[in-house]
């Protein structure tokens with residue numbers, strides 16, 4: 001996201017690996033791209049990702065976590081699901097490094113047992129849940145959601161979890177609770193990325209209470225029918241499909257109900273670039289780039305035309321009413 005201007009791959013391709021592919025695609029486009037100076041890093045990053053994706057742990061190695069197909073409106077798309085190896089090897093999880101390949105390389109150090117999630121703040125029944133109890137709180141559903149990152153890429157992932165609303169109902173928010181803050185794990189011993197001060201740790205995110213209660217907001221424990229791999233936010237993360245990916249905090253340890261809008265990690269780092277709402281919106285550009293188009297990881301090649309980004313990431317029918325009357329340019 002912020003700070004890195006290109007994500008130079010960790011494995012640099014030998015020219016023979018990349019030239020043939022480029023040659024049969026669009027030579028002229030490639031030459032123009034090369035001339036822009038961006039090509040070296042991008043191609044190297046692309047080749048690095050291909051190599052890492054081949055090494056990533058394949059489905060079947062992690063414990064199964066089946067869920068029945070969700071009946072929540074909009075929770076299942078017919079779009080082609082992203083390959084597991086891409087979803088598990090191209091991530092942002094800055095606690096393990098800022099390169100997209102770092103989480104898959106480094107997150108094996110994350111210790112996910114024992115794990116507890118504290119739910120507190122403005123609630124009648126604050127509680128500390130062991131991850132095993134949190135898992136059993138509601139029936140698991142499989143939901144196939146698009147995840148759209150602010151940097152212009154997207155994936156379609158079958159998540160396993162349940163609506164966060166189930167947990168919120170259990171703890172009974174008080175009348176003055178207006179927001180929900182999500183605080184994630186920050187353990188220097190197991191998270192090498194914490195040594196860099198790119199963000200104010202712990203990574204924190206927030207939602208308005210009605211957004212958190214929306215049936216599409218998912219507390220996720222698994223993906224592709226298995227428990228989450230560490231790099232995707234094990235053992236529990238959020239998935240808010242109509243918002244940019246950074247709103248979906250990984251490896252959550254605390255959920256706190258507040259009256260004031262909580263500060264968030266990316267908003268603290270660059271308030272003019274990352275607002276509190278962060279709804280996917282093709283009409284509101286990031287100050288440094290357009291948000292109108294996106295590339296589907298593993299599907300839209302480096303030279304393919306990008307696809308148009310949809311308002312609220314395609315979930316407008318389900319969530320548009322949450323923002324009725326709001327100026328979405330101001331509340332970005």
Ligand code: MTE
Nearest residue numbers: 091092093094149184203245246248249250
């Ligand atoms: N959660 C934590 N704790 N740390 C992070 O750096 N990155 C966010 C989000 N959650 C991040 C995080 C960003 S920028 C994105 S795009 C998504 O995780 C990536 O999620 P994915 O692994 O499912 O692709």
